[in-house]
Amino acid sequence: MKDALKDVLVIELGTVLTAPLAGMMLADLGARVIKVEHPEGGDPFRRHAGKFYSPHFAAYNRNKESIQLDLQSQAGKADLAKLIARADVLLDNFRAGVLPRLGFGDDVLKAMNPRLIHCSITGFGAEGPYKDRPCYDAVALAISGLASQKLDPERPILNGPSLSDNITGMYAAYGILGALHARERTGQGERVEINMLEASIAFSPEGFSQFTRLGATPTPMSRVAISQSYAFRCADHRLLAVHLSSVEKFWLAFVTALESPELLTDERFKTPALRTQHYTLIAELVGRIFAERPYAEWEQRLAAADVPFAPVRTVPEVMQDPQVQTLKPFYTIQHPEHGELVAIHRPVKIGGQRGPTELAPPVLGEHSAAIRSEFSLS
Numbered sequence: 001m002k003d004a005l006k007d008v009l010v011i012e013l014g015t016v017l018t019a020p021l022a023g024m025m026l027a028d029l030g031a032r033v034i035k036v037e038h039p040e041g042g043d044p045f046r047r048h049a050g051k052f053y054s055p056h057f058a059a060y061n062r063n064k065e066s067i068q069l070d071l072q073s074q075a076g077k078a079d080l081a082k083l084i085a086r087a088d089v090l091l092d093n094f095r096a097g098v099l100p101r102l103g104f105g106d107d108v109l110k111a112m113n114p115r116l117i118h119c120s121i122t123g124f125g126a127e128g129p130y131k132d133r134p135c136y137d138a139v140a141l142a143i144s145g146l147a148s149q150k151l152d153p154e155r156p157i158l159n160g161p162s163l164s165d166n167i168t169g170m171y172a173a174y175g176i177l178g179a180l181h182a183r184e185r186t187g188q189g190e191r192v193e194i195n196m197l198e199a200s201i202a203f204s205p206e207g208f209s210q211f212t213r214l215g216a217t218p219t220p221m222s223r224v225a226i227s228q229s230y231a232f233r234c235a236d237h238r239l240l241a242v243h244l245s246s247v248e249k250f251w252l253a254f255v256t257a258l259e260s261p262e263l264l265t266d267e268r269f270k271t272p273a274l275r276t277q278h279y280t281l282i283a284e285l286v287g288r289i290f291a292e293r294p295y296a297e298w299e300q301r302l303a304a305a306d307v308p309f310a311p312v313r314t315v316p317e318v319m320q321d322p323q324v325q326t327l328k329p330f331y332t333i334q335h336p337e338h339g340e341l342v343a344i345h346r347p348v349k350i351g352g353q354r355g356p357t358e359l360a361p362p363v364l365g366e367h368s369a370a371i372r373s374e375f376s377l378s
Contacts, residue, residue: 003029003030003355004029004030004350004355005026005029005030005031005180006030006031006032007088008026008030008031008032008088008089008180009031009032009034009086009087009088009089010023010026010027010031010032010033010034010087010088010089010090010091011034011036011080011083011084011087011089011090011091012033012034012035012036012064012091012092013036013071013090013091013092013093013094013099014035014043014091014092014093014121015043015044015045015093016043016044016045016093016136016165017045017060017137017162017165017166017169018093018121018165018168018169018172018196019091019092019093019119019121019169019172020035020043020045020060020061020169021060021165021166021169021170021172021173022091022119022121022169022170022172022173022176023035023061023064023091024060024061024062024063024064025169025170025173025346026089026173026176027062027063027064027359028062028063028345028346028355029346029355030355031088031089032065033063033064033065034064034065034066034067034083034367034371035061035064035065035066035067035362036067036068036069036071036080036083037066037067037068037069037364037365038068038069038070038071039068039069039070039365041364042066042068042364042365043057043061045057045060046364052363052364053337053338053361053363057361058341058343058360058361061361061362062333062343062359062360062361063358063359064359064361064362065359065362065366065367065370065371066362066363066364066365066366066367066368067365067367067368067371067372068364068365068368071102072102075378077102077103077104078378079372079375079377079378080104081104081112082375082376082377083371083375083377084104084109084112084113084116085112085113086113086375087113087116088115088116088117088180089116089117089118089119089176089180090109090116090117090118090119091119091121091172091176092118092119092120092121093120093121093122094120094122095122095123095131095132095134096122096124096125096126096127096131096132097126097131097132099120106118106191110189113189114188114189115183115187115188115189116189117176117179117180117183117189117190117191117192118189118190118191118192119172119175119176119179119192119193119194120191120192120193120194121168121169121172121194121195121196122135122193122194122195122196123135123136123139123140123195123196123197124195124196124197125193125195125197125198126193130197135196135197136165137162137163137164137165137196138158139196140164140165140168140196140197140199140200141158141163141164141200143197144164144196144197144200144201144204145200145201145204145207145208145218146163146164146200146203146204148218148219148220149204149207149218149219149220149222149223150220151220152220163200163203164196164199164200165196167196167199167200167203168194168195168196168199168200171194171199171202172192172194175192175194176192178192179192206218206223207222207223210222221279221280224279225276225279226246226276227243227244227245227246228242228243228244228245228246228250228251228272228275228276228279229241229242229243229244230242230243230244230282230283230286231312232286232287232290232291233287233290233291234290234291234293234294234295234298235290235291235292235293235294236294236295238294238295238311238312239311239312240290240295240298240299240302240309240310240311240312241309241310241311241312242254242302242307242308242309243308243309244307244308245308246272248272250306250307250308251272251275252264253305253306253307254302254305254307256305257298257301257302257304257305257307258286258289258301260286260289263282263285263286268281269282295311299311328345329344329345329347330342330343330344330345331343331344331345333359333360334360335360335361335363337363338360338363341360341361343360
């Protein structure tokens with residue numbers, strides 16, 4: 001079961017992040033993924049501070065093969081048609097209308113391969129006033145409402161990793177898997193459509209439910225207040241996070257660990273609803289208490305009281321965490337040109353197994369000759 005998709009051939013016309021992530025997720029399930037790249041430069045993510053093999057590219061392209069095709073040329077189009085004829089999945093993240101302009105519209109693809117599943121990832125969908133606009137992560141975050149739930153409006157600074165990009169790639173893989181399963185019953189391929197705007201909206205359903213049910217517009221503090229999530233700085237300046245939820249036993253355990261019984265008798269904090277209402281005050285009061293002791297002491301106290309907490313780890317610290325080291329999510333791949341690379345296993349085990357880990361991210365056109373020979377390309 002580690003190679004659950006071992007008989008599936010995916011042709012990826014993907015650049016940057018959304019389609020490459022979806023392709024990599026399928027590859028991690030055992031699919032064979034052939035990444036089609038332009039002869040001049042390939043995937044633009046290759047050039048992010050890495051001379052055509054950047055850390056950004058490597059993060060999203062393991063377990064794939066690379067072939068160079070110029071899809072503006074007749075020869076390149078003919079070669080792509082041969083690949084499509086034998087493929088199970090065609091995956092692209094072109095803007096709406098690009099693939100038909102190249103000569104690969106829906107009717108053409110269906111005629112080439114009736115069993116083909118074509119997954120099209122766009123920024124805004126195939127219709128509507130924004131369909132021709134370019135879209136990247138920050139754009140989708142902003143228009144979907146996700147950014148409004150993260151940004152301080154008085155000091156609007158975007159931060160953190162790509163969310164909308166990753167969310168969209170994951171939904172694309174999810175849609176492809178559903179279409180592959182349906183094909184087992186019908187024998188027919190399907191068109192799978194996903195756009196960054198809808199994927200980002202779907203990823204944050206509680207904010208829209210809160211508005212439509214209660215008439216309340218979510219802010220960056222809404223979810224953390226309801227869930228009683230906090231971050232505190234200890235006396236040695238280390239940070240930790242606490243998530244008490246609405247479960248009363250965790251509030252009681254938290255107060256016990258703090259040795260602050262006065263919090264239990266304070267009428268402002270008697271119920272979850274009141275603690276939500278006075279979230280900022282609790283953060284201020286408790287923040288002063290955490291500032292009195294070092295992290296090691298708080299770790300001992302919170303763990304003993306069974307409080308949901310964790311240190312705020314940096315990326316290097318994550319790799320050294322004892323729980324992470326027990327799980328072993330990281331592994332190394334050897335590339336003949338670029339040496340040892342650290343990759344991340346798929347987080348899903350099937351039958352207790354992680355999945356295939358044979359291929360390092362490819363250099364541009366690394367497999368062109370072999371693929372051309374196998375598929376009789378020009």
